[in-house]
Amino acid sequence: AQTVTQSQPEMSVQEAETVTLSCTYDTSENNYYLFWYKQPPSRQMILVIRQEAYKQQNATENRFSVNFQKAAKSFSLKISDSQLGDTAMYFCACRKAAGNKLTFGGGTRVLVKP
Amino acid sequence: NAGVTQTPKFQVLKTGQSMTLQCAQDMNHEYMSWYRQDPGMGLRLIHYSVGAGITDQGEVPNGYNVSRSTTEDFPLRLLSAAPSQTSVYFCASSYSSLGSGANVLTFGAGSRLTVL
Numbered sequence: 703a704q705t706v707t708q709s710q711p712e713m714s715v716q717e718a719e720t721v722t723l724s725c726t727y728d729t730s731e732n733n734y735y736l737f738w739y740k741q742p743p744s745r746q747m748i749l750v751i752r753q754e755a756y757k758q759q760n761a762t763e764n765r766f767s768v769n770f771q772k773a774a775k776s777f778s779l780k781i782s783d784s785q786l787g788d789t790a791m792y793f794c795a796c797r798k799a800a801g802n803k804l805t806f807g808g809g810t811r812v813l814v815k816p
Numbered sequence: 817n818a819g820v821t822q823t824p825k826f827q828v829l830k831t832g833q834s835m836t837l838q839c840a841q842d843m844n845h846e847y848m849s850w851y852r853q854d855p856g857m858g859l860r861l862i863h864y865s866v867g868a869g870i871t872d873q874g875e876v877p878n879g880y881n882v883s884r885s886t887t888e889d890f891p892l893r894l895l896s897a898a899p900s901q902t903s904v905y906f907c908a909s910s911y912s913s914l915g916s917g918a919n920v921l922t923f924g925a926g927s928r929l930t931v932l
Contacts, residue, residue, distance in 0.1 A: 711856070747926075802847045803864065803874065804859070804921065806859045808858045
């Protein structure tokens, strides 16, 4: 079984600044994928970024980047140059490499202040 | 393409009533699934299907039934609603039932269900 833990229920950040969201996970799989999803007030689940455990290089997508520490089972998300549209709930998730079942963390609510 | 379509978006039920949440996808996806979202608990898998005629239980299946008679549709049935089933429900699908790096879930817009 996999578990995903997000220890920060809420975070706030000033517009244009940087915020880092924490995520730790536990899995017995050798290969797996990690994801960050964004859920704005519209409720839609939007994939932000993903990382394959076999790849050592940290994934980046524009202003979003991750710090993947495999030995520590840590997968943090950094949002740079925060924008008002980044205000949302963010979920960390994990799944086996061969499969579709996602295990989600409890979420972190991010508020970007003008 | 409409993607993953869920209906209804909102529903209020009384305890003991039954209802069906509809999910349809037009992307010819093999894999379909239902999650429920509760505060502080993220999303949890209820049931999933790897193809027409094949369904299986996820993490929290009790109180829910599913069927997959066609590739496109994957309805979720509550036979006797309970207040504990008050939640936001998401349907999600992906192209391959096997899963791979390129395989990501496409989510519907969610259905908010309140059971009084």
